[in-house]
Amino acid sequence: MPLEQGQKDPYETSSIIHDDRTLLELRVKQLRHPRAHARQPLARTVHQVGNVVELGRANGELRVGSTLHGGRIPPREQRLYGALVEHRLRQDGATFRIAHKRVDLVNSEGELDGLAVLL
Numbered sequence: 001m002p003l004e005q006g007q008k009d010p011y012e013t014s015s016i017i018h019d020d021r022t023l024l025e026l027r028v029k030q031l032r033h034p035r036a037h038a039r040q041p042l043a044r045t046v047h048q049v050g051n052v053v054e055l056g057r058a059n060g061e062l063r064v065g066s067t068l069h070g071g072r073i074p075p076r077e078q079r080l081y082g083a084l085v086e087h088r089l090r091q092d093g094a095t096f097r098i099a100h101k102r103v104d105l106v107n108s109e110g111e112l113d114g115l116a117v118l119l
Contacts, residue, residue: 082106
């Protein structure tokens with residue numbers, strides 16, 4: 001989740017979130033921990049995906065773009081997010097697996113107020 005619009009390299013520019021598999025697994029483990037009091041009650045979320053288009057194929061991967069509207073309802077107030085999303089998918093038998101996901105928030109440079117739920 002890049003901080004700047006049009007970010008090319010996440011290692012040379014700050015990101016809101018730039019997790020690998022290990023960090024994603026750690027986020028899930030922390031969220032499910034019985035003493036994760038800061039996450040109680042759990043936020044409710046809703047996602048609406050639209051405008052799904054094929055962007056091309058390269059290196060055995062299918063690139064797909066889409067738009068995303070995400071809503072998060074924590075205990076105090078509702079938050080809405082808009083984003084452009086790109087997935088790189090690898091075929092695995094009769095299905096596909098996500099090899100990479102990039103979420104570009106429309107308001108990435110605005111106030112995000114502790115975004116803790118992944119979109």
